[in-house]
Amino acid sequence: MIGADIVLESLKKANIDTIFGYPGGVVLPLYDRFPFHKEIRHILVRHEQAAGHAADAYARVSGKIGVALATSGPGATNLVTSVQNAMMDSVPTLFITGNVARNLIGKDGFQEADATGIFMPTVKHNYLVTNANDLAPTFAEAIYIATTGRPGPVHIDIPKDVFLEDAEFNWPKTINLRGYKINDEVDSEQLAEAAELINASEKPIIFAGHGVIISNTSNLLKKLCEKGDIPVITTLLGIGSMPTDHPLHYGWMGMHGSYHANIAASNADTIIALGMRMDDRALGRFADLNHNAKIVHIDVDPAEHDKNLKATVPVVGNLSTTLPSLINNIEETNHADWIQWIEKIKSEHADSMSIPNTDKLSVQYVVNSIAKENKKNELVVVTGVGQHQMWAAQHMNISKPRQLITSGGLGTMGFEVPAALGAQVANPNAKVWSICGDGGFQMTFQELATIVDEKLPIKFAIINNGYLGMVRQWQELFYKENLVDVNMSQPNFMKIAEAYGITGIEVTKKEQVSKAIIQANKIEGPVLIDFKVESEGNVWPMVPAGASLSETVESAKEL
Amino acid sequence: MKHTVVALVEDKPGVLNRIASLFRRRGFNIDSLAVGTTHEEGISRMTIVIEGNENIADQLEKQLFKLIDVIKVENFTNQNAITRELALIKVKASTQNRREILDILEVFRAQAIDLSTASLVIQIVAHKDTIDALIDNLSRFGILEMVRTGRIAMRRGYTTTTDEVIEYFDDSSKFHSQIGRLSNGDFPFVSD
Ligand SMILES: Cc1ncc(C[n+]2csc(CCOP(=O)(O)OP(=O)(O)O)c2C)c(N)n1
Ligand SMILES: [Mg+2]
Numbered sequence: 001m002i003g004a005d006i007v008l009e010s011l012k013k014a015n016i017d018t019i020f021g022y023p024g025g026v027v028l029p030l031y032d033r034f035p036f037h038k039e040i041r042h043i044l045v046r047h048e049q050a051a052g053h054a055a056d057a058y059a060r061v062s063g064k065i066g067v068a069l070a071t072s073g074p075g076a077t078n079l080v081t082s083v084q085n086a087m088m089d090s091v092p093t094l095f096i097t098g099n100v101a102r103n104l105i106g107k108d109g110f111q112e113a114d115a116t117g118i119f120m121p122t123v124k125h126n127y128l129v130t131n132a133n134d135l136a137p138t139f140a141e142a143i144y145i146a147t148t149g150r151p152g153p154v155h156i157d158i159p160k161d162v163f164l165e166d167a168e169f170n171w172p173k174t175i176n177l178r179g180y181k182i183n184d185e186v187d188s189e190q191l192a193e194a195a196e197l198i199n200a201s202e203k204p205i206i207f208a209g210h211g212v213i214i215s216n217t218s219n220l221l222k223k224l225c226e227k228g229d230i231p232v233i234t235t236l237l238g239i240g241s242m243p244t245d246h247p248l249h250y251g252w253m254g255m256h257g258s259y260h261a262n263i264a265a266s267n268a269d270t271i272i273a274l275g276m277r278m279d280d281r282a283l284g285r286f287a288d289l290n291h292n293a294k295i296v297h298i299d300v301d302p303a304e305h306d307k308n309l310k311a312t313v314p315v316v317g318n319l320s321t322t323l324p325s326l327i328n329n330i331e332e333t334n335h336a337d338w339i340q341w342i343e344k345i346k347s348e349h350a351d352s353m354s355i356p357n358t359d360k361l362s363v364q365y366v367v368n369s370i371a372k373e374n375k376k377n378e379l380v381v382v383t384g385v386g387q388h389q390m391w392a393a394q395h396m397n398i399s400k401p402r403q404l405i406t407s408g409g410l411g412t413m414g415f416e417v418p419a420a421l422g423a424q425v426a427n428p429n430a431k432v433w434s435i436c437g438d439g440g441f442q443m444t445f446q447e448l449a450t451i452v453d454e455k456l457p458i459k460f461a462i463i464n465n466g467y468l469g470m471v472r473q474w475q476e477l478f479y480k481e482n483l484v485d486v487n488m489s490q491p492n493f494m495k496i497a498e499a500y501g502i503t504g505i506e507v508t509k510k511e512q513v514s515k516a517i518i519q520a521n522k523i524e525g526p527v528l529i530d531f532k533v534e535s536e537g538n539v540w541p542m543v544p545a546g547a548s549l550s551e552t553v554e555s556a557k558e559l
Numbered sequence: 560m561k562h563t564v565v566a567l568v569e570d571k572p573g574v575l576n577r578i579a580s581l582f583r584r585r586g587f588n589i590d591s592l593a594v595g596t597t598h599e600e601g602i603s604r605m606t607i608v609i610e611g612n613e614n615i616a617d618q619l620e621k622q623l624f625k626l627i628d629v630i631k632v633e634n635f636t637n638q639n640a641i642t643r644e645l646a647l648i649k650v651k652a653s654t655q656n657r658r659e660i661l662d663i664l665e666v667f668r669a670q671a672i673d674l675s676t677a678s679l680v681i682q683i684v685a686h687k688d689t690i691d692a693l694i695d696n697l698s699r700f701g702i703l704e705m706v707r708t709g710r711i712a713m714r715r716g717y718t719t720t721t722d723e724v725i726e727y728f729d730d731s732s733k734f735h736s737q738i739g740r741l742s743n744g745d746f747p748f749v750s751d
Contacts, residue, residue, distance in 0.1 A: 105747045116573065121580050125627040127738060128572070130747045134738045141735070145627060159747070177735055179569060179630045303621035306614060 003132035004030045004163040007096070008037040010139035013171050016067055016094075017041060018058065018425060020051035024071020025111060026098030029163035043425065043454060046446040048075050050418035052082020053444075056091045057405050057415075057422030061380060061430075063216065065147050066422065067094045073111030076157075077118065081412060083153050084122045088409025089237060090214060092151035094142060095119070101161040102130060116157045124152030130159065132167035144175045149182050150301040151214060183316065186325050190315045194272075194296040195329030197313060201270035201294070203338040204230045207253065207282075210237035210408070211275010211299060211319055213401040218242065220323040221274065227327055229334040230272065231342055233261040235282045236393055237408040238275075243399040250342060251353075254282040256390040258353055259541045259552050260346040266290050266550035267341075273297045275319050278308040279409070288548035298322050352541045352554035353394055360534045361510050363391045363463050370433050370461060371396040373517040379403060380423050380430040384416035384440030387469035390539045392435045414443030417460070421447055424456040431459070431521060438464045438490055448500040451526050459520045460528045462493055465535045473538045477559055478545075493530040505529045561590065562609050562616040563635040563642060563712050565720055569628040570596065570603040572739040572746045577626055578605070587611070587619050591644075591709030597721060601736035602630065604720075606711045633720050635712045642712040645682070646690045647672075651701035652679040660700060667693045678703060 001009070007030060011019070018041045023031050034042055045051045048070040055066030066086075070079050076097040086093040099105065100112045116128045125145050127138050138156060146154040198204055212221050212234075218241045225232045225248045232242050234252045242249045251258035253265050262284075265271070271293045276282070278297075283289050286308050297304070297311035298319060305314035315322055355364040367388070371379065381396055382405045383389040389406055398404040405423050407415040420434035441462055451458055463469075472486040497504030503523050505516045507530065520527040541554045553559055568574050575594065582589050590608040597604045609619055616634060624632045635642070652660050653676075660679060664671060667689060673680035681697070683690055687710060694702070714720060741747055 102741065102747050117576065120573065120577060121584055128747065130739060130741050133742075134734070137734055138738055172734075177627060179735075180627045301625070303618070303625050305621075307618060310614075 001166070001169055002029070002033075002163065003135055003158070003165050003167060004033040005036070006132060006135040006167060006169050007139065007158070007163070008033060008040060009169050010136050010171065011067065012037065012039055014065070014139070014143045016065065018043065019067040019069050020045055020054040020058070020422065021069030022048050022051055022071065022075060024075050024098065026072045026100060026160040027069065027163070029160060030069075030098070042069075043450065045418065045421075045450050047444065048078035049082050049414070050421070050444055050447045050450070052079045052093075052095065053085065053412070053415050053418035054422030054425070055093050056082060056086045056089075057382065057419035058426040059086075059091050059093055060405050061402050061423045061426035063402070064426075065092045065094055065143060067096065069096045070098075071111070072097060072099045072115065073113045076113050076115035080118060080122065081410075083119055083155065085407055085410045085412045085415065086153040087122050087124070089407065090151050090210060091153070092147040093153040094146055095123070095153055095155040097155065097157050098163070099128070099157050099159045102159045105159065115155070119155045122153070123155045126155035126157065128157045129162055132162050132165035133170065135162070135167065136169050136171045140172050141175055141177065145177075145180060149180075184318070184321060186317060186321050187315055188325060190313055191322060191325050192329055194298075194313045194315055195326060197270055197294050197296055198228060198230075198272060199331050199333075202335065203268045204228065204270040204272060204335065205264055205268035206230050206232040207265070207271060207273040207276055208232055208234040208238040208241045209274060209276025210235065212238055212241040215275060215319045216401070217319040217323055218401050220319065220327065222246070224323060224327050224330070227332050228330045229339070231264060231339060233257070233265060235276050235279070235408075236406065239393055240398045240401045240403045244397045245399065250346070252393065253549065255284075255543045256394070256539050256541065258346075259349040259554060260342055262541070262543065262549040262552040263345050264342045266548070268293050271295045273311075274323075275299060277301075277304045280308070283309065284543045284547055284549040284551070288550065298326075349554065355395060356537070359510060361508065361513070361531065362537060363388055363465070363533050364395050365510060366461065366463065366513055366531050366533060367392045367435060368395040369513045370435070370517055373514055373521065374431050374433065376400070378429070378431045380405065380427060380432045382406070382416055382420040382423050382432060382434045384435070384437040385411045385413045385470075386437045386440065387465070387473065387537070387539050388435050388437050388463035413437065413440035416440050417444040417447045420458045420460070421451055421454075421456060424458050425454070432456075434458055434460045436460055436462045437469070438462055438466065439468045439488065442491075445496065448496070448502065448526070448528075452500055452502060456526060457524055458526050460526070462528065462530050464490060464493065464530050464532050465537075466490060467535055470539070472536070476538070477556060493528060497528040502526045502528055506532070508532045560610070560612060561636075562611065562619070563640070563710060564607045564609065564616065564620060564623070565633045565635055565712055566605045566607065566623055566629055567597070567631040567721060568603050568605060569630065569736045570601050571628055571736055574603070574628045577628060578623065581622055581626065585618070585622060587615065593709040593711050595711075599721060601733060602721070606709070608710050631720065635714075639715045640712050641715060642686060642710050643684055644687050644690060644708055644710050645684045646694075646705065646707040648681045648683070648694065648697060648702060649704040650679050650681065650697050651677060651703060653677060656700060660697070663693070663696050667696075669693055
């Protein structure tokens, strides 16, 4: 069979049935073979970046690998943002690009870009396949690497003539990479030491990161915190690892996390960090996160240990194997005094993260209403980046893993539209609500066409504040209200909806909100709601950039 | 403090690129980097000397090891190891002062390996500090050109850095070191 067939057979072998892609000269030999591999659904996007984000969100929602395909040169370079996005959030993804024929590589031919070189620092691993016989083993290896250990993007670059070359389909029986060994052994010594620290602590706290969701271990997290009576706070990407109504759930930490979560993190005597990479947006100024706490840091990636924050007890391993042993080793106790202390702060500072008591149309009210008008089990929330993202994370009661799909590490505006596309493809029965920035939406809304083509009933809530809101907030607070280039004129979003043939609803008043949401949910196809919200609200609480979590402020007056 | 780190890596296109890119991106301050083949086909050996505290060396090791093409990383800093570097130094040398230079070479156990009426090429294999001292002594004659290989290192005694790695050898890891090459074993990047 020819290389193109080997590629598609390889995907099928790996149970991949969906790819997001965009054609071009060098991948035509591959497209030519799609009709002969009907098991694979190719979704034609309108921009390669969207293919990447869709694959990324598809992976986050389904837990399976997401696949994006692009042509050489501009196709490949258009993918870059989405590759880095998947890298920073550890999303299992496979990026396939075509390249010019082997004899033209390095000759600066038409649409040649050194995709292998460009992608290298943005991927977990990448390959340039120079021989069709290598295709099947390369795909097997790539998929293995992308989905195991700490997941991430893997890129395969394939010259045009390799797609056309005849070769055997030699799918390997096992993968054995001497430079990539996944250590499944539980380090019981380290875990015993960790348990000792936890057992001796009076004010323990758990930081639950994205790793809990990636490794499907939220039930173990629950067991751990209940047995040790340990309050849990999550990172932004850890949201959903713990139901918000669980008595030990104390919100999320970080730049716009809850006041009490940030203060509890700063005052705990033992921190148990699970599957997180100690990011500055989550922890504030590292040096002053907490001078007294002993830190247990469990992560699959040993390079995360001591990178930003020195761990007292670093534990390398998957949470699914390490947590059971940790749970076994810790004593059943209670920390009533400590929990009461947090409760007190929580109730004293409840106002800084509440829905404003106003007749105006606030973003908090809009996103909270979307959460309320949907069934908890059906809702998948996708966001862009900015104020609306933070408010969605604060007020939507996300209580299940894989229910909040947001760009955490890279903070990619424009993620909201293509990611919603990927999310809905991954879970056709979900009610996918995309909370869009009016800025971010304009970066990628060309994908409405894809969404219409694929008949995906996504509901888009444009949070139309007429501003690059988060940038305006920073200019107002940290650049003496010198607002520069943040006030945008907006297109008529209703006409955009109309142009794409989808329902548009305009909401300007608080009273219209619930009705619009209910109406949108009743409509079978995609809906776009333009929420003309109050334009100048700021997100609170806030840890100013470079400050520590203990310096969380609740209003501009404190700055 | 200086750390000597040895890495065994897949002998594959792009490996040096990955490693150099990692150093640049994470801001590691590299003093020297020496790359060469080993007695095992498909494995190259790198010796990296980096300036920084324990924590930086620890991160370097972990980040290196995280690369799929890196098979093994070992920090030689506190090991009983031999470290060497080779330098070729071309100095101005007239018939009048040639003898004087040759006397200096004797002290440093360096050799003159080429001669012209106005110059000498000197070769020295030694520890970095010895080479630095030789250069100090030669500088007053006028150094015309110099090239140094960077440090290489090996454990003393019977144990090796490679032996634990070799047991992993099998067809699929051989395959891994082949991909990216053309069928004849060449790299796809044609240079005329
Ligand atoms: C691709 C990209 N460019 C720039 C930024 C910097 N940035 C962060 S938030 C923001 C404003 C977002 O505006 P909008 O999408 O309207 O959301 P809002 O903050 O108003 O809710 C900008 C420009 C970014 N995160 N991503
Ligand atoms: Mg906006």
